[in-house]
Amino acid sequence: MQNLSAHADYTEILTWIRDSQLQPKKVFVTHGEPSAAEAMKEKLRTELGLDAVVPVQDQEFLLD
Numbered sequence: 001m002q003n004l005s006a007h008a009d010y011t012e013i014l015t016w017i018r019d020s021q022l023q024p025k026k027v028f029v030t031h032g033e034p035s036a037a038e039a040m041k042e043k044l045r046t047e048l049g050l051d052a053v054v055p056v057q058d059q060e061f062l063l064d
Contacts, residue, residue, distance in 0.1 A: 010040050014047055026061070027052040 008016065017027075027050050029037045037054045044052035055061070 010036075010043055013040070014043060017044075017048060017050075024050065026050075028061075029054045 027041075027044050029040045029044070029052060031037070032040065034054070041052040041054050044050045053061075
């Protein structure tokens with residue numbers, strides 16, 4: 001084995017969220033290349049109906 005990664009791919013993450021029955025108010029996608037993060041955000045929105053965002057550095061959010 002040349003290398004090992006414990007990161008889930010987007011289908012595993014979507015399955016985990018769906019199976020967990022969590023209903024988060026907002027999901028922050030903070031990992032991956034910008035294009036991959038944007039794609040994940042869109043998958044979360046279209047497949048699970050979640051409010052997802054890819055924050056930019058120093059962007060602030062009010063959590064309630």
